[in-house]
Amino acid sequence: MPKILIIEDDTEIAELQQDYLxxxxxxxxxxxxxxxGYELAKSNTFKLIILDVMLPNMDGYTICRKLRAEGIITPILLVTAKHDDIDKIRGLGLGADDFITKPFSPSELVARVKAHINRFSRLVESKNTHDPTTIITLGSIIIDAREHQxxxxxxxVILKNKEFELLLYFMKNPQIVFSKEHLFDKIWGQESFGDLATIAVHINRLRDKIEKDSKNPEYIETVWGVGYRFIGK
Structure with a gap:
């Protein structure tokens, strides 16, 4: 039975999440x-962490940052009452896998939890597969799916979970133009939930890390009005 950690100081919300899960x-x-909650999360025994942003003693952003700095790659779903894009960008930049804004339906929460656990499980399986095709080289970029490097x-280059998955998907499918909707479905595993702005945030962060000049990218190209493609050379 997959184990979920909920770090939430609102008892009513936490118990509602617990009941549906x-x-x-x-x-x-x-x-x-x-x-x-941070000490519990460090035990690395959970399949996913549902993490509220506003918490006593240590806020969710700090918990997320510290866990990622210590090499904990468990999927993190940040929960907030704020609707500002800057909060989403901050959370995703610190290594959160997704963001959900209060109020939300329990069915949406369950759908996201299932999607992220399934995606993470497939990523772990690919890491354990002794297949030479898990190492891909395009241009000056080498990605190793097994070692997550x-x-x-x-x-x-150190990439967050979703940054890595996005780059891996691009490098497995060079020269193909993908819409934001397609990428969201493939990487986040959700067609009906979520904010497509998440894609742009992750693309920008990927460019900052792999491109010589993120303003004039050599690898991840924007196809205006359509989406993005990886230019393999």
Whole structure:
């Protein structure tokens, strides 16, 4: 039974999340304190973390940043009452896999949890597959799906979960133009939920990390009015 950690100081919201997740076959642990939630999350025994932004003792952004800095790659779903894009950009930049804004329907939460766990499981499986095609080289970029590593030239580039998945998908499918909707479905595994602006945020962060000049990209090209494509050379 997949185990979910909910770090949420609002008892009513946390218990509602717990009830719906349990009805869908998940085991759930709730922690109301940010610091204690962070210590629990470090145990790396959970399939996914539902993390509220506003918490006592340690806020959700700090928890997310510290977990990623320590190499914890468990999917993180940030929860906030704020609707500003800047908050989403900040959370995604710190390594969160997704963002959900209060109020939200329990069915939407369950759908996102399932999608992220399935995506993460497939990523782990590909890492454990002894297949030489898991290493792809295009231009000066080398991506190793098994080791979850990326090199640009001689430099190792650190990517967040979704940045890595997005780059891997592009490099497996060079020269093909993909719409934002298609990429969202393939990488986030959700057709009906989420904000397509997430794609632009991740594309921009990828460019910052792999391009010599992110304003004039050599690899990830914007096809105006259509989407994006990876130019393999």
């Amino acid at each position: 349990k009805m869908n076959g998940f085991s759930v642990q709730i922690e109301k304190n940010g610091q204690k 990326v090199k640009v030239g001689e430099s190792t």
